[in-house]
Amino acid sequence: MLERNPYIGGATVSRELHSGWTYSNCSYVCSLLRPEIARDLELPRHGLQVVPYGGGVTFKQDGDHFGNYYDHERQYREMARHSVRDANAYERYTADVMKQTRLIRPFLLRRPPDPTSLKWRDLRDLAEFAGAFTAMGEEGLADTLKFWTKSVGDYLCEYFESDVIKAHLAGSGIIGTALGVFSPGTAYVLLHHYMGDVDGNVGSWGFARGGMGAVAGALARSFQSFGGEIICDADVDQIIVNNGRTRGVALKNGTEYRADIVVSNLDPKRTFLDVMDAADLPADVVHRAENFKIRGSSGKLNIALDGLPTFTGLDKRSPLMLGDMHFSDSLERLERAYDDWKDGTWSQDPYLDMLIPSQADPTMAPPGKHMMTVFVQYAPPRIRGREWTDEDKAGFEKSVLDQIARYSPDFKDLILHCETRTPRELEAEVGLTEGNIFQGELTFDQLLFNRPFPGYAQYRGPVKGMYLCGSGTHPGGGVMAAPGANAAREILRDLRLPDIVPGGYADD
Amino acid sequence: MTDHDVVLVGGGHNGLICATYLARAGRRVTVLEAGESPGGCAATREFAPGFSVSSCAQWLNQLNPEIIRELSLEKHGLQWAARNLASVSLDAGGRHLVLQGEQLEGERLTARDRESYPSFRRRMLRYAKLLATACGTRPPKLVESNLADRLNLVKLGLGLKMLGREDMGELMRIILINMYDLMEEHFDSEQLKALLSLHGVLGSHMGPRSPNTVFGYLYHCMGEHHGYLGPAQVQGGMGALGNALAASARDAGVEIRLGTRVAGIDTRAGRVVGVTLSGGEQLRAPLVVSSADPVTTFEGLVGYRNLETGTVRRVSQIRYKSGCAKLHLALSGAPQFTGLDPSRLGQRLVIAPEMDYIERAFNAVKYQECSAEPAMDISIPSVNDPTMAPPGQHVLSAIVQFAPYAPAGGWEQHRASFTSSLLDCLEHYAPGISAQVVGAELLTPADLEARHGMKGGHWHHGELSLDQVMMMRPFPGATQYGTPVAGLYLCGAGSHPGGGVMGQAGHNAAREIIRREAAA
Amino acid sequence: MNSTSDDTMLLTTPFHSRVSRACELNAWGSWKGYTTPKAYTDVELEYFAIRSTTGVFDLTPMNKYRITGPDAGPFLNRLVTRNVDKLGIGRVGYTVWCDDAGQVMDDGTIFHLGENDYRLCAYARATDWLFWSALGFDVNIEDETAAVAALAVQGPTSCAALTAMGLEGLADLKPFGLAEYDFEGETLMVSRTGFTGDLGYELWITPRLAETLWDRLFEAGAPYLIKPFGSDALEIARIEAGFLQAGVDFVPAEEAVRNGRTRSPFELGLDWLVDLDKPLFNGRQALLREREQGSRYRFVLLDVDGNKPAHNSFIMKGRRKVGTVTSAAWCPTAKSNVAFAQVELPHGAVGEELVAEIYYQRELHWTRVLAPCRVIEAPVFNPPRRRATPALPF
Known part of the structure; x- marks a missing residue:
């Protein structure tokens, strides 16, 4: 395994940028990581511990807030404080979203069938897929199709009347996505964030103890325990192709590694446009890679705090402090934040997904001190067509800090250090093209059998011996480990070796 | 004993087409239309003395030619003022883009x-x-x-x-x-992408x-x-199409009662029994077909209390927010568009210079605001059809996107300012046009709703987006024209496959009704 | 803003001060977010209070909706499967309500309190469904769960105890009847209803007087051997009496995630609640179709051999699995081993012999029993005193 950076993990990384503090610099919470893989690779034995955090809060501009409690009954009472009807409708909503979650989960650890293919394996998989759909019944199926084509805003309006409840729930429909809450297709993105689980609790999220780098660390140790070798500071220049098949890779420093099989964990754009030679590829692949949509939509702040900040109207001992915090209390504010992205600038009133993991994880900050992770949406890959400048970055940072400070009077005084990452930094440091956290947008033209491109969705590249295993393949990003596992299964199959990659757990 | 096999609510194009096919299959059909002329959205109206305009739909580019032929619409008076018109994407500097079929110039x-x-x-x-x-x-x-x-x-x-x-x-x-x-x-x-x-x-x-x-x-x-290389213009405005459809329907034996507003669709034990008119008169019929949009049909005419709750919930979740307004101008002379050859004045003129322009125009309506710079789809029908305006004078009709259904404070606060911003926008492309205006009318989504009974003023009778098409249109349980109310059918654009002046929904519904009632 | 999310801790009922004092076992559970006792002193003794003297159960957390307005009657008639027109003022009716597919959403009781004035008591929260159902009706719906304190007073001496408390003439109240009394200047509403299958009443009062009511009731009831009981004892009593429990014996229709897991009233043996002659109600068309085409399941009461409750058992016919048990209990008064089961049709006709596959363990030793059982027609506990009017003193 060759890694360009001096450290492994990619976007699943913990780094100490301020002495004594550990940052989950990119990804920051964990839910989608397939339990089947975590168990099979013995990640817990190799040091991974995922602690569920549960809950969240959206602060309102009027000083109140909506708390999303982990406990069902308490959540009911809190929702009822905002709308009794919504509190009750949430039970129907949960059941309806669970129907969709159950439909999609079994297909996460499967390669997507190619609907244009007439091969037996594709037809069989397609029939199974169709079977899962028809098992939902005529109305259930129509509801499913509606769900996949609807905006998260419209979908939530079918259940709820309270602005703050809709806004709180809508966040999952846009995270990491260059779409607004009223863009059709975002209800599916919501699903993408609901289909994970912690210990079988579908939809819940947790912290990796030690930061998200702990996931990468455990994976690395597992890999090494089976004899794998990791070489850091190895910047791949080119995948070597000879007579239509891969022969290995060449690094920028001239070193070459010979292998019959080369697997790229880079996004499709980097894979086909940077480390491969257009002459080695079919023209349509180059064309498709050029058109692959990978616009970044988010940035990130990691902040070292001298103490736990005070939030207006919220007790510091409240369980809500442990959850994800947001400051967008209406769908309209979320949509306007997206309008800024479309205009080619960062949101003046951004959507934040903010957590303070050091309240649950003692390894993140010195005792009594805290580490805050702030995911920020929206931030475009370029500012009105030009590159980000340091002034832009400062402006972006200010819009975020100011928003938090409006709800937390002592917040700014507690800041000891702040790492700000716009799409520019995400691309430069992690190699996420245009700063897209999913290695490719989660729109339908890039999902399932279309991910990354029609005809290449089964992890095999256009060149013999070359494979893709990154989030740019089905089922996409979010520290899920499924693309890698699915790719491994296809490679083993091509090598005529037994399939040792676990399938998904049955009915949830 | 009733005099009708079928009462059909609404004499719009889909209603008339459905009625005609039903009558040809031997049914006694009565069409009840609230307006004084048939056609619904296929209407012509004099909006200023001597100036007439297609007051809702302005182009014909989707009406299935098979339906035109089967209903002998040309025999019944449908005439073309122009066909296969080019689309001209206007450029303020006069560097226009012209698109016609496969031909592209610019x-x-x-x-x-x-x-x-x-x-x-x-x-x-x-x-x-x-x-x-x-x-x-x-x-x-x-x-x-x-x-x-x-x-x-x-x-x-x-x-x-x-x-x-x-x-x-x-x-x-x-x-x-x-x-x-x-x-x-x-x-x-950008011009091409935007168009x-x-x-x-x-x-x-x-x-x-x-x-x-x-x-x-x-x-x-x-x-x-369907063979429309570009939009077509109906001689006499779209109302002439309405008249031709009505003539064809009458020819088939359909009774059309104009100026007859249906106040309610009557049901008993989950089955339709007839309709009640606004005057109180009741018509009894074993089958009622509604060409009204599904929300109007179920909420307004059947009444939610006469439906099961799940259906009510389905209906109330139909998305029908419209963003379209209509501008009508009476002009004292032919407008001069910068750089536009006067021979093109009768073609379809479009203001949508870039995709971001349209997108910005759309942003406003998301928040119930009027677009500052809207996109427009313009027709000057009097060029191809001099009957629409007094000699030497002209009529301009434009579809305007986007305008909200209910702007803050109500439309009366915004009507004048929006109209004048539309004129400013036109002035940008046709300097001097404002001075030529002798009469103007803005139809907001709310006006279109009031005039044509379309919920939200939406010309598709409900958003035509993928979550509302095929087996989801108008809602699961009413997707094959039959509804949860036995004997009640839908035949309007709110059903598959939607609208525009296409006529397919009315045609498909008639076929389904004949098939099902024969089986029953 | 009058409350914050930090005030959303587990709720207590207006009787809590009295309930917690009586709850010697400290065996608490949560019922719809309220702190409620599973047992006070001893489940067996509490159960026998219901069957032999008087038991008292804090019913406050039950979801209660007040439905008023000119369309209150028509609204309810569209909502539920029974004909509400036949429910006179001062009467209570048990009913179920369905979704459009004719699948049961919940069961509960309708209290006809006055002209255009009803109370609907429901197991599950119903605000959302009531909201959608109310569109098109001139009706006002209020969730009065927290605004009305309620006690169930059940058992052979319950009438005597309540009469002793001052409820004169209560003995003449018919089953499913309503009466109103003055209590400390407020209205105390009494209904002859319950979930135990015995003589019993339910008391409804403003929360302000809840503690006073409890105290007066237990004072007056002492000679009649009154005793509070918790949810564990109630569970035995309701199975003995053949009462279904939503969420246990069926999945409320809109809570079901898996297609096909819901049940129609016919499939729950509740045909008698469905009035298909009513012109319109939720689920009617689907139920008419089901009548024509047949149901999938039958809900049966089983008398199981032996004394091991058939909890979670498969029901077999020969070697084939034909059903599953939803509720089971050894019934101490009827001295029989009862199970509720859903079996696939055509199985489950009265008298049919089936087999319950029962697993039980004693001192970590598991035993599998194939217990013969038969479908019985009526609940095993159904004493004449339940219906006798005037009510008997004990």
């Missing part, structure tokens, strides 16, 4: 645009053909499918496979996405960046599949 086009467009168009037409197949029949049920549905599904599946692997894959890639990205993939010229993407959002509450707009574009392309 000095700002690149070689790539000229090269890509024909193949792009041909591929889209192949998809439109498949879509037209799907639109030609009732939407099949997928789980509870019967033989007819399964045959339909097989036909569609084969049609998909017949596209060939590459085209099929491409269709399945782009079908759910937005015009913005698709245009970026294919073309350089095509406007086709994807016309009549809808979406911008070019909204996913599902490629579907909107393919839907628009069905017109070309």
Whole structure:
């Protein structure tokens, strides 16, 4: 395994940028990581511990807030404080979203069938897929199709009347996505964030103890325990192709590694446009890679705090402090934040997904001190067509800090250090093209059998011996480990070796 | 004993088409129309002394030619003032883009645009053909499918496979996405990208960046599949089409009662029994067909209390927010568009210089505001049809996107300012036009709702977005024209395959009613 | 803003001060977010209070909706399967309500309090469904769960105890009847209803007087051997009496995630609640179709051999699995081993012999029993005193 950076993990990384503090610099919470893989690779034995955090809060501009409690009954009472009807409708909503979650989960650890293919394996998989759909019944199926084509805003309006409840729930429909809450297709993105689980609790999220780098660390140790070798500071220049098949890779420093099989964990754009030679590829692949949509939509702040900040109207001992915090209390504010992205600038009133993991994880900050992770949406890959400048970055940072400070009077005084990452930094440091956290947008033209491109969705590249295993393949990003596992299964199959990659757990 | 086999609510084009087919199949059909003239959205109205305009729909580019032929509409008075009109995307500097069928002209086009467009168009037409197949029949049920549905599904599946692997894959890639990205993939010229993407959002509450707009574009392309290389203009305005449809219907034996408003559709024990008119008169019939939109039909006419709760919830969740207004201007002379050859004045003129322009216009309506710089689809019908205006004078009719249904404070606060901002916008392309205005009328979505009884003023009777098409239109449980109320059918644009002046819903509904009632 | 999310801790009922004092076992559970006792002193003794003297159960957390307005009657008639027109003022009716597919959403009781004035008591929260159902009706719906304190007073001496408390003439109240009394200047509403299958009443009062009511009731009831009981004892009593429990014996229709897991009233043996002659109600068309085409399941009461409750058992016919048990209990008064089961049709006709596959363990030793059982027609506990009017003193 060759890694360009001096450290492994990619976007699943913990780094100490301020002495004594550990940052989950990119990804920051964990839910989608397939339990089947975590168990099979013995990640817990190799040091991974995922602690569920549960809950969240959206602060309102009027000083109140909506708390999303982990406990069902308490959540009911809190929702009822905002709308009794919504509190009750949430039970129907949960059941309806669970129907969709159950439909999609079994297909996460499967390669997507190619609907244009007439091969037996594709037809069989397609029939199974169709079977899962028809098992939902005529109305259930129509509801499913509606769900996949609807905006998260419209979908939530079918259940709820309270602005703050809709806004709180809508966040999952846009995270990491260059779409607004009223863009059709975002209800599916919501699903993408609901289909994970912690210990079988579908939809819940947790912290990796030690930061998200702990996931990468455990994976690395597992890999090494089976004899794998990791070489850091190895910047791949080119995948070597000879007579239509891969022969290995060449690094920028001239070193070459010979292998019959080369697997790229880079996004499709980097894979086909940077480390491969257009002459080695079919023209349509180059064309498709050029058109692959990978616009970044988010940035990130990691902040070292001298103490736990005070939030207006919220007790510091409240369980809500442990959850994800947001400051967008209406769908309209979320949509306007997206309008800024479309205009080619960062949101003046951004959507934040903010957590303070050091309240649950003692390894993140010195005792009594805290580490805050702030995911920020929206931030475009370029500012009105030009590159980000340091002034832009400062402006972006200010819009975020100011928003938090409006709800937390002592917040700014507690800041000891702040790492700000716009799409520019995400691309430069992690190699996420245009700063897209999913290695490719989660729109339908890039999902399932279309991910990354029609005809290449089964992890095999256009060149013999070359494979893709990154989030740019089905089922996409979010520290899920499924693309890698699915790719491994296809490679083993091509090598005529037994399939040792676990399938998904049955009915949830 | 009743005098009617079928009472049909609403004498719009779908209603009349449905009625005609039913009458030809031997049913005694009475059409009840609230307005004083037949046609619904196919209407002509004198909005200023001597100036007439197609007051709702202004172009004919989707009406299935088969229906025109079968109903002998040309024999019944349908005449064409112009056909296969070019679309001109206006440029303030006079460097216009002209699109007609496969022909593309414009000095700002690149070689790539000229090269890509024909193949792009041909591929889209192949998809439109498949879509037209799907639109030609009732939407099949997928789980509870019967033989007819399964045959339909097989036909569609084969049609998909017949596209060939590459085209099929491409269709399945782009079908759910937005015009913005698709245009970026294919073309350089902002004008071209904007013109095509406007086709994807016309009549809808979406911008070019909204996913599902490629579907909107393919839907628009069905017109070309039906042989309309460009929009057509009806002699005498769209009202003449309404009259031709009515004549054809009467010829088939349909009784049409104009100025007759239906106040309610009467039900008993989950079955329709007839209708009650606004005057209190009751008409009894075993079958009632509604060409009104589904929300008006179920909420307004049947009444939620006469339906089961699940149906009520389904109906109230139909999205019907419109963003379209209509501007009518009476002009003292022919307007002068910068750089536009006067011979093109009768063609379709479009203001949509870039995709971002349309998208910005759309932003406003999301928040119930008027677009500061709206997109427009303009017709000057008096050029091709002098009967529309006094000699030497002209009428301008424009579809304006976007305008909200209910701006803050109500429309009366905004009507004058929006009208004048529209004139400013036109002035930008046709300097001096404001001075020529002798009469003006703005129809907001709320006005269109009031005049034509379309909920939200939405000309498709409910957003035509992928979550509301095929087996989801208008809602599960009423997708094959029959409804949860026994004997009550839908035949309007709120049903598959939607509207525009297409007539397909009325045609499909009639076929379904005949089939089902024969089986019953 | 009058409350914050930090005030959303587990709720207590207006009787809590009294309930917690009586709850010697400190065996608490949560019922719809309220702190409620599973048992006070001893489940067996509490159960026998219901069957032999008087038991008292804090019913406050039950979801209660007040439905008023000119369309209150028509609204309810569209909502539920029974004909509400036949429910006179001062009467209570048990009913179920369905979704459009004819699948049961919940069961509960309708109290006809006055002209255009009803109370609907429901197991599950119903605000959302009531909201959608109310569109098109001139009706006002209020969730009065927290605004009305309620006690169930059940058992052979319950009438005597309540009469001793001052409720004169209560003995003449018919089953499913309503009466109103003055209590400390407020209205105390009494209904002859319950979930135990015995003589019993339910008391409804403003929360302000809840503690006073409890105290007066237990004072007056002492000679009649009154005793509070918790949810564990109630569970035995309701199975003995053949009462279904939503969420246990069926999945409320809109809470079901898996297609096909819901049940129609016919499939729950509740045909008698469905009035298909009513012109319109939720689920009617689907139920008419089901009548024509047949149901999938039958709900049966089983008398199981032996004394091991058939909890979670498969029901077999020969070697084939034909059903599953939803509720089971050894019934101490009827001295029989009862199970509720859903079996696939055509199985489950009265008298049919089936087999319950029962697993039980004693000191970590598991035993599998194939217990013969038969479908019985009526609940095993159904004493004449339940219906006798005037009510008997014990």
